[in-house]
Amino acid sequence: MKKQHLIFVTVLAFVILFYREYIALNLGILGIFLSILTYSQTDKKLRDRPFLLLFVTSLFSSFAFAWFGDAVSFVAVFSSVFLLRFRGTYPELKPLLYLEILLINLFTFVGSVFKIDQWYEGSKEKKIVKKLLTFVLIPGLFTVVFFFIYAHGSEHFANLFNNVDFQPLTFIVIAIIGLYFAFIFWNFKVHQFIFRQNQCLEDDFSGEINLTKPTFGFLDVDSERMSGLITFSALNILLSIFLVTYNYEQFFEVSKSASSLSAETHERVNAVIVSIAMAILVILFYFKNRFNFDRQAKTLKVSVQIWMILNALLLVSASLKNSEYIINFGLTYKRLGVYAFLAMALIGLIFTFIKIQKRKTNAFLFNKMFWAAYGLILVCSYINWGEIITQNNIERKDFDLNFHRNCINYNEKVLLDYAGKTDNLAMKKQISQRIESYQKESFLSKILYYESINIDKTDLK
Numbered sequence: 001m002k003k004q005h006l007i008f009v010t011v012l013a014f015v016i017l018f019y020r021e022y023i024a025l026n027l028g029i030l031g032i033f034l035s036i037l038t039y040s041q042t043d044k045k046l047r048d049r050p051f052l053l054l055f056v057t058s059l060f061s062s063f064a065f066a067w068f069g070d071a072v073s074f075v076a077v078f079s080s081v082f083l084l085r086f087r088g089t090y091p092e093l094k095p096l097l098y099l100e101i102l103l104i105n106l107f108t109f110v111g112s113v114f115k116i117d118q119w120y121e122g123s124k125e126k127k128i129v130k131k132l133l134t135f136v137l138i139p140g141l142f143t144v145v146f147f148f149i150y151a152h153g154s155e156h157f158a159n160l161f162n163n164v165d166f167q168p169l170t171f172i173v174i175a176i177i178g179l180y181f182a183f184i185f186w187n188f189k190v191h192q193f194i195f196r197q198n199q200c201l202e203d204d205f206s207g208e209i210n211l212t213k214p215t216f217g218f219l220d221v222d223s224e225r226m227s228g229l230i231t232f233s234a235l236n237i238l239l240s241i242f243l244v245t246y247n248y249e250q251f252f253e254v255s256k257s258a259s260s261l262s263a264e265t266h267e268r269v270n271a272v273i274v275s276i277a278m279a280i281l282v283i284l285f286y287f288k289n290r291f292n293f294d295r296q297a298k299t300l301k302v303s304v305q306i307w308m309i310l311n312a313l314l315l316v317s318a319s320l321k322n323s324e325y326i327i328n329f330g331l332t333y334k335r336l337g338v339y340a341f342l343a344m345a346l347i348g349l350i351f352t353f354i355k356i357q358k359r360k361t362n363a364f365l366f367n368k369m370f371w372a373a374y375g376l377i378l379v380c381s382y383i384n385w386g387e388i389i390t391q392n393n394i395e396r397k398d399f400d401l402n403f404h405r406n407c408i409n410y411n412e413k414v415l416l417d418y419a420g421k422t423d424n425l426a427m428k429k430q431i432s433q434r435i436e437s438y439q440k441e442s443f444l445s446k447i448l449y450y451e452s453i454n455i456d457k458t459d460l461k
Helices: 003-018 025-041 049-068 071-089 095-107 109-113 123-153 155-159 168-186 192-199 221-251 258-286 295-329 333-358 362-382 385-393 401-406 412-421 425-439
Strands: none
Touching (some): 025 049, 049 071, 071 095, 095 362, 221 295, 295 333
16 A cells, blocks of 8 residues: 555544544554554565564554553553554664654654655645645644634534534544544654664674773773772672661661651652662763773672672662552552562663673663563553452451542452442442443443443442
8 A cells, every 4th residue: 555545544544433432442443453554564574573573562552452441551552553663664773763753753744744745656646635735634724723712702603513413623633633643653754863873772882992992081991990990899888888777777667657658668769769770870881882891890890790789689678668568558559650660670770780791882771671661561551450459458457448449440340349248339339330331432432341341230220
């Protein structure tokens, strides 16, 4: 299919799926549609293992959004589909540059869409597109804008369109949004400077490394090496002392209240995350080039590795503190989020360790962390955390029913069982009514999670 055909087909699918519908099952269907269409339009030579893996994750992410329809699954399906498209077009580019390409094209859409010669193939059909832009799209856009202005200024003017079953203005708005999305998806532009940046993001060093050239003009090589050794030796001593005091406060001083334990947990986790981030930055500062290959820097490397091990122990301590918090006061989204941040910090340490051992560039770390972050988003989108939180807390003596009913999502199955066991008829009726309201939505606006719950109609009376 030609590029313009792909754009128009996507716009048509977008309008059919989203016209007068909520974002729910329809976005999952669109994600599956675009994934399959991208797969079919990608050259067979470019369908390598990473592409096929992204194709699978795009399908699973689309299904995850159709099932839950939450913010995390939205990010997962959006990033999966665009990564699949970028990977199938420019597989040689590093993933960090995909973000830059997307951002550039999001802001250059208005200028690019009117350059018809660059995206529309076929001279005869170009005249049709120009007429479409001249007589339909541009006048339609201004009509929509001024309609909202006039509708806001006159209630009677707005009421003239309330009883019309077909909403042309809504249709036009949806079509414009669809065109914006489809055009960026199928006709994104990669500027020449992106390819130049790609050369700077290689995982391995290229060319010969000058071991006699210092990083700074005011220090010779030996002084620079000694400076690094003294720095990391001092940091190891400092971190060792901090670990002792940190764990003493954590395991030997008893917190008196929930608020104090909460404050301690947040402060210490924040300190750990900042410490890990700074540790990685300091390592990247010293091992960005020459010291990776300096045979006389073995002692320096050992000091760095000791520091990373100490930081890993710090992560374990912070994780235990968060676990203590959960044991005492239950599970929440934020407390699960703490585990996620600590896991990312640990992954960062592991890749930093590999960078030094395998003599990789600093870009290696950022490339790997991009995929680690993407993997974390996928995991978060596939799992029903709300159900896990409620199931974990429901046996606690301090179980807060109102909190889990109003602040935790997709736990209705667990709450229905709980209401049945405790003979809480009012709660059972309320939850059943909420489930029924979701089940009554039109097909494209449905969230499949609620379709999987069978409710007793007698509970609704």
